[in-house]
Amino acid sequence: MAPALGLNSGMSAITPAFADDAPNGLKWRHGLSTYGEIKYPADFKRFDYVNPDAPKGGVARQFQLGTYDSFNLVVAGLKGQIAAGVSRIYESLMDSSLDEPDTYYGTLAEAAAFPDDFSYAIFRLRPGARWHDGKPITPEDVIFSFEALKANSPMFSTYYRHIAKAEKVGERDVKFTYDSPGNRELPLITGQLIVLPKHWWEGTDAQGKKRDVTASTLEPPLGSGPYKIKEFVAGRSLVLERVKDHWGKDNPNAIGQNNFDELRYEYFRDDTVGREALKADQFDWYGERSAKEWASAYDVPAVREGRLLKELFPVRNVGRMQGWVFNLRRPKFADARLRRAFNYAFDFEEMNRTLSSGEYHRDSSYFDGIPDLMATGLPEGQELEILETVRDKVPAEVFTTPYKDPIGGTPENVRANLREATRLLKEAGFEVRDRKLVDPSGQPFSVEILGASADPGMERISLFYKPSLERLGITVNLRAVDTVQYTNRIRDFDFDMTTNVWPQSISPGNEERDNFGSQAADRPGSSNLPGIRNPAVDAIIERIIFAKSRAEQVAAAKALDRVLLWNFYCVPHFNYDKQRYVYWDRFGHPDPLPKYGVAGFPNLWWYDADKAAKLKRS
Numbered sequence: 001m002a003p004a005l006g007l008n009s010g011m012s013a014i015t016p017a018f019a020d021d022a023p024n025g026l027k028w029r030h031g032l033s034t035y036g037e038i039k040y041p042a043d044f045k046r047f048d049y050v051n052p053d054a055p056k057g058g059v060a061r062q063f064q065l066g067t068y069d070s071f072n073l074v075v076a077g078l079k080g081q082i083a084a085g086v087s088r089i090y091e092s093l094m095d096s097s098l099d100e101p102d103t104y105y106g107t108l109a110e111a112a113a114f115p116d117d118f119s120y121a122i123f124r125l126r127p128g129a130r131w132h133d134g135k136p137i138t139p140e141d142v143i144f145s146f147e148a149l150k151a152n153s154p155m156f157s158t159y160y161r162h163i164a165k166a167e168k169v170g171e172r173d174v175k176f177t178y179d180s181p182g183n184r185e186l187p188l189i190t191g192q193l194i195v196l197p198k199h200w201w202e203g204t205d206a207q208g209k210k211r212d213v214t215a216s217t218l219e220p221p222l223g224s225g226p227y228k229i230k231e232f233v234a235g236r237s238l239v240l241e242r243v244k245d246h247w248g249k250d251n252p253n254a255i256g257q258n259n260f261d262e263l264r265y266e267y268f269r270d271d272t273v274g275r276e277a278l279k280a281d282q283f284d285w286y287g288e289r290s291a292k293e294w295a296s297a298y299d300v301p302a303v304r305e306g307r308l309l310k311e312l313f314p315v316r317n318v319g320r321m322q323g324w325v326f327n328l329r330r331p332k333f334a335d336a337r338l339r340r341a342f343n344y345a346f347d348f349e350e351m352n353r354t355l356s357s358g359e360y361h362r363d364s365s366y367f368d369g370i371p372d373l374m375a376t377g378l379p380e381g382q383e384l385e386i387l388e389t390v391r392d393k394v395p396a397e398v399f400t401t402p403y404k405d406p407i408g409g410t411p412e413n414v415r416a417n418l419r420e421a422t423r424l425l426k427e428a429g430f431e432v433r434d435r436k437l438v439d440p441s442g443q444p445f446s447v448e449i450l451g452a453s454a455d456p457g458m459e460r461i462s463l464f465y466k467p468s469l470e471r472l473g474i475t476v477n478l479r480a481v482d483t484v485q486y487t488n489r490i491r492d493f494d495f496d497m498t499t500n501v502w503p504q505s506i507s508p509g510n511e512e513r514d515n516f517g518s519q520a521a522d523r524p525g526s527s528n529l530p531g532i533r534n535p536a537v538d539a540i541i542e543r544i545i546f547a548k549s550r551a552e553q554v555a556a557a558k559a560l561d562r563v564l565l566w567n568f569y570c571v572p573h574f575n576y577d578k579q580r581y582v583y584w585d586r587f588g589h590p591d592p593l594p595k596y597g598v599a600g601f602p603n604l605w606w607y608d609a610d611k612a613a614k615l616k617r618s
Helices: 009-013 139-152 154-159 186-191 271-279 291-296 336-344 348-355 381-388 411-427 456-471 483-491 511-516 535-545 550-567 609-617
Strands: 016-021 027-029 031-033 059-065 094-097 103-106 109-113 120-125 163-168 173-178 227-233 237-242 262-268 285-288 308-314 318-326 431-433 436-438 446-452 475-481 497-505 570-572 578-584
Touching (some): 031 186, 139 154, 154 511, 163 186, 173 186, 336 411, 456 497, 511 550
Antiparallel strands (some): 016 027, 031 103, 237 262, 308 578, 318 570
């Protein structure tokens, strides 16, 4: 599920789902959209992009990198490493349509209602919604889930910050009151709420010990979703089984989906071992992140014979920034000129050529991949108006110079970039003594780049980067640690530099507070890894959240992008507008796949018994 989705004034035009009025004279809505009119009417039977006759059965085995030690989603990012796939045992109030941008339809909730000022929203639960133990899902469950997530999850404490309270207002109705009117995204954010079973979490386990929603646990939780936990080997594998009598299997947004009898998640310590396991048919589906390995690692008979398939799937609904992040909580990175010098030291073009077969383009935006939101040229129109309100708080170049990353790739360009980096360092008070860079106080300058040992691909990129920094006199240490230690250090902001990815939706909104807002700078587990405390950034984020139109939202996103870029909070890496997958040819899928679903695996796919039999005979 996307971390955040925005709303605009068009949402008020959604066709009412039911004849009866909601409380306070409001109208029930069966779907919410960021762009106004929604595609599917209240009586729709299924999404157009699914195969309603998809066979049920079979197993889908998927690769996972690293390990896990918890099934408790509430404390994800704070306590423990959460197992992949656990979210499938639960359901949310609403779920997304994959052939419309940022549009959600009721799942646990059959409808929602809210006033024109977006000051609150009411969600009505479906009468047949049940937990796997047969007990009904109640407003009390919804309220418990909201309060537990907001109180204990670093991400959701920020994400739900403006939801002041949740209360039961009817037999199946829950009202969410917002702390101020005008935040158009909040009804849809509320609809994304994952609902947990209050009675289970407040009960006792098999040993009679009272459960604790604030603690990590490997006790399989009770859920309400299309799958439940069948078996697991802690840290190594997890098997989910389809709930064949699932209460919601005939809901319109479930038809043609959740077709596998079992979903298996197999954990590996690194990608190299995982690739070999895939070729040995120890699992079915692998997302290849390395352009080099995509080009060179699959020259094997199974691929040449068409049994093991390589396929590229376009990405149309997600933007992102990936890069080496500076920890601004450490005074050594306080000067933007130093941070900019680090950017000049990165020869992306040579890295792309030698390590990645030239497949990537360099990130030039925090919304790279969503052209409408990327800052280009000089600010104008409404974007300029927004930036004028913070002119005294942003670098002057925001108004005078289009942002561009330095270009390497040739000896001449590299030398010129290093000279510019040296000039910036000298201007900031740094100098080289005995071939070592010292800071303005005369202390040697060193940096540790933290990485996860389970991700050798990122370590390879840092190894490429290291000599360029050393040519500037910077002492560089690369530190790769195990997954648990890496997670703990990132959560506690215990690093000099590390790699981070900020994903972005088509409609940015409240999640930007967690990504870049001052209040998230010291919150353990937040996405504000650099520790940004910038009043201009905070002000622009509020303009995004409270935008009264899509045009204003776009202008504010571009303004945010421009201010983030000119503050050099990270050294941008690279991006690719497709996802690479390698999988055994024993599955079927709808054709075409939905525009905003990327590959749609495993939700939309199914086990093809004929293909599987053919593979077995090969």
